[in-house]
Amino acid sequence: MAETADIVIIGAGIVGCSIAYHLALQGSAKVVVVEKDLICSGSTGKSAGGIRQQFATEVNLRLSIESLRMFHRMREELRIDPEFRQVGYLFMATAARELEMFRRQAAIQQQYGIPVQMVSTDEIRRIVPYVRVDDIIGGVYCPTDGYAAPYEVTMGYAAAARRLGVTIHEQRAVTRVVRSGDGVAGVETSQGPIHGRVVVNAAGAEGGLVGALAGVEVPVSPYRRQVFVTNPLPEFNQEPPLTIDYHRNWYFRGEMGGCLFSGPKDEESTFNTNVDWEHVAESVAKAVARVPSLEKAEIKRGWAGSYDISPDNNAILGALPELPGFYVATGHSGHGFMHGPATGKLMAELILTGKTSIDISSLGPERFRTGRTVQEPMTMHAA
Numbered sequence: 001m002a003e004t005a006d007i008v009i010i011g012a013g014i015v016g017c018s019i020a021y022h023l024a025l026q027g028s029a030k031v032v033v034v035e036k037d038l039i040c041s042g043s044t045g046k047s048a049g050g051i052r053q054q055f056a057t058e059v060n061l062r063l064s065i066e067s068l069r070m071f072h073r074m075r076e077e078l079r080i081d082p083e084f085r086q087v088g089y090l091f092m093a094t095a096a097r098e099l100e101m102f103r104r105q106a107a108i109q110q111q112y113g114i115p116v117q118m119v120s121t122d123e124i125r126r127i128v129p130y131v132r133v134d135d136i137i138g139g140v141y142c143p144t145d146g147y148a149a150p151y152e153v154t155m156g157y158a159a160a161a162r163r164l165g166v167t168i169h170e171q172r173a174v175t176r177v178v179r180s181g182d183g184v185a186g187v188e189t190s191q192g193p194i195h196g197r198v199v200v201n202a203a204g205a206e207g208g209l210v211g212a213l214a215g216v217e218v219p220v221s222p223y224r225r226q227v228f229v230t231n232p233l234p235e236f237n238q239e240p241p242l243t244i245d246y247h248r249n250w251y252f253r254g255e256m257g258g259c260l261f262s263g264p265k266d267e268e269s270t271f272n273t274n275v276d277w278e279h280v281a282e283s284v285a286k287a288v289a290r291v292p293s294l295e296k297a298e299i300k301r302g303w304a305g306s307y308d309i310s311p312d313n314n315a316i317l318g319a320l321p322e323l324p325g326f327y328v329a330t331g332h333s334g335h336g337f338m339h340g341p342a343t344g345k346l347m348a349e350l351i352l353t354g355k356t357s358i359d360i361s362s363l364g365p366e367r368f369r370t371g372r373t374v375q376e377p378m379t380m381h382a383a
């Protein structure tokens with residue numbers, strides 16, 4: 001007999017697992033997650049785990065504030081250690097217009113109670129003494145930002161969802177979204193069909209491909225992003241904030257006593273997630289220019305994954321009006337880990353009640369047709 005579900009979720013990254021858990025908390029729907037690979041094997045497993053509240057639009061600020069609250073509660077709620085390290089986020093500016101933008105945005109963030117503060121070059125020198133600051137004119141720092149462990153968090157949501165009755169199929173690909181009349185009727189997979197009147201596209205960087213499986217356009221494209229980690233270094237004994245050289249679009253943070261820093265960023269969309277060791281020298285040069293002591297460091301490992309980029313660099317969350325029963329929660333454009341907890345909660349609310357406790361209508365998929373895209377400077381460029 002064919003498998004049936006009330007709600008089929010495609011993808012078991014943080015977004016799919018968080019949606020599944022939050023749906024299951026409400027109890028009434030039969031939820032099935034279908035993952036073509038393994039739980040957390042997509043972009044979430046490659047993420048740097050950064051969590052920040054430094055956004056400038058109301059919707060992203062609220063997603064951050066709510067997710068931060070949820071990261072704090074994960075020990076009790078999910079019975080896991082999310083390894084949330086509240087080391088802060090420091091953005092550094094080298095141009096007056098960047099500093100002015102930080103100042104404008106900090107004023108907005110402060111209105112939401114976020115303890116962000118402008119910092120002088122001297123203060124930056126005190127926070128990260130080993131950073132070369134001769135061309136830095138100031139920055140902005142939020143001590144309650146930080147980073148957490150993407151694998152632990154996602155597995156926490158997956159395990160908690162399973163405890164509440166959710167089925168998660170791994171190594172089973174969705175090959176088609178089945179339509180009936182004017183709505184969805186389920187999915188076909190590599191191991192047989194699953195009937196269901198609600199299907200959620202939580203396929204991350206592959207959200208565009210999964211949209212095509214349903215015959216609809218979901219404008220999400222994959223862009224390769226890489227990170228490298230060095231051996232432990234004495235400077236990193238005391239953990240730095242996640243520090244961003246805004247102008248050069250480069251960041252680093254601590255990782256097990258060493259330095260995790262960002263590598264090359266592909267300008268062209270690609271599904272390639274191999275590490276580009278050929279161009280590692282350029283990334284090292286960028287790193288050493290900012291943190292000279294990295295010259296002595298040894299790169300221990302590196303990895304690459306896909307950013308899940310939408311046309312305005314913001315998540316696409318909501319129902320697709322042209323295909324009743326088909327929901328989209330993808331396109332987080334490099335901040336899907338930090339917003340994954342709240343995304344799951346709000347998508348569950350939307351699917352079950354048609355309403356959400358935070359207004360996410362500005363992130364709806366129809367915005368690309370109406371032209372009312374999201375203008376969020378802090379997702380254009382930064383980590």
Ligand SMILES: Cc1cc2nc3c(=O)[nH]c(=O)nc-3n(C[C@H](O)[C@H](O)[C@H](O)COP(=O)(O)OP(=O)(O)OC[C@H]3O[C@@H](n4cnc5c(N)ncnc54)[C@H](O)[C@@H]3O)c2cc1C
Nearest residue numbers: 011013015036042043044048050174204305335336337338
């Ligand atoms: C190097 C790097 C660093 C990053 N750093 C940060 C950071 O510091 N902070 C932050 O917030 N974000 C960061 N991100 C972005 C973040 O990883 C993503 O935004 C987030 O993980 C998206 O989660 P997701 O669940 O939507 O996607 P994914 O984790 O990619 O999950 C989608 C899943 O869908 C599955 N799938 C796809 N197609 C199908 C199909 N047809 N059938 C079944 N399953 C399917 C995939 O196998 C995958 O497991 C980073 C990304 C990279 C690559």
